[in-house]
Amino acid sequence: MSEMRVLVVDDDFMVARIHSGYVARVPGFRVVSVAHTGADALAAVEEFDPDLVLLDIYLPDMSGLEVLKRLHHVDVLMISAARDVPTVREAMRGGAVNYLIKPFTAAALTERLQQYADTHRRLTAIGAEARQDDVDRLFGTPKSAAPMPKGLSAATCALVADTLREAGHDLSAAEAAQLTGLSRVSVRRYLEHLCAAGQAELRPRYGTAGRPEHRYRWLG
Template sequence: MIKVLVVDDDFMVAKVHAGFVRQTPGFEVVGVAHTGAQALVEARRLTPDLVLLDIHLPDISGLELLQQLREAVPELDVLVISAAREVDTVRRALRGGIVHYLMKPFSGDDLRERLEHYQRSYGSLDSSKSTAEQADVNRVFGLSRAERPLPKGCSVETLRLVEELLRGTAADLSASEAADVLGTSRVSARRYLEYLSEEGRVTVQLRYGGVGRPERRYRWMPAG
């Protein structure tokens, strides 16, 4: 589970953002702070994995706080969520090593998309792995093949249905089982599942038994 600290000076906005985080599988809100001083105290106490950080705080600029948070908790990652649109502000935040910059106002889906990207990308570089593959690094820097077009005949709408099915299923699925639920052909379901496998969003396991080739089974990529 990825621990998240929400930092925003507006109590209601912080509550809404925390609600968005709680709706994203694999994430939990461990604390909320409304000032820079409070954020530092909570970061040291809770040692979160990720901070959702606003730029405009009553006692300090979020850009300055970003560096202080890093000094307090070196392993911390920061995702900026702010109404600040100045190019210089965005550049300074990027130079500070943030994982993403999301401008207000935004929807729950917008934040979930960034959180899931963080989960997939940075989770592939967890400390349990002694070496990284180029694909792991590419995902962190936004160079994964996720930007490539879908296979011919595939649609974004159906891809989302496949993703939702996998996210909501505890066990792994075969292409045939996915097809039964989605109401598509096995061949079509497999194309989507293989696409997600190539993008690093699902894991694939082979189930042996019976005659012929082993069955490929797909599971949504677990949180890092």
């Protein structure tokens, strides 16, 4: 596979430098340019023809979501502190290949970049036409996924899953609710679904008295 060319877009010069450093550590990826405004990002895409854009949402001249709508023939990984579900949903509808909530670690970005590279390898290996099982693997469709319970949304479930994964340790429903901005009752339903899907596990913590505290840990 040829080297992946990456454009980093962030209004904060230091953050852009940090993210560029993260990318540089991942074999097979190279930062070809950095932009700090939406207009500069659009110009850089035309000039450098990157394979992937790491795109922030909060830019000084326009929203990164608006930039996303104007980008064609280039893949976009959204990187933002915005964690509200409407924003995440709009990014998904706009065609973003992934969404990473700030602040994140180098390991978290590395995982997304490796997933992106793996998808490209699979597409190349498929050839001219894909079978349904090829498409299922590309889109991450599990062979026996737990059905999404009524009243739960995939976008919100992804937000809760990302929050649990990025925590790096177990969380209670209340702690996860504070991090996501959702209600504790709502978060608990998503956590229970993730456990049923085999992506998380329930770990009771026993105190000195009373019922044990339910805590959840990401399994992936």
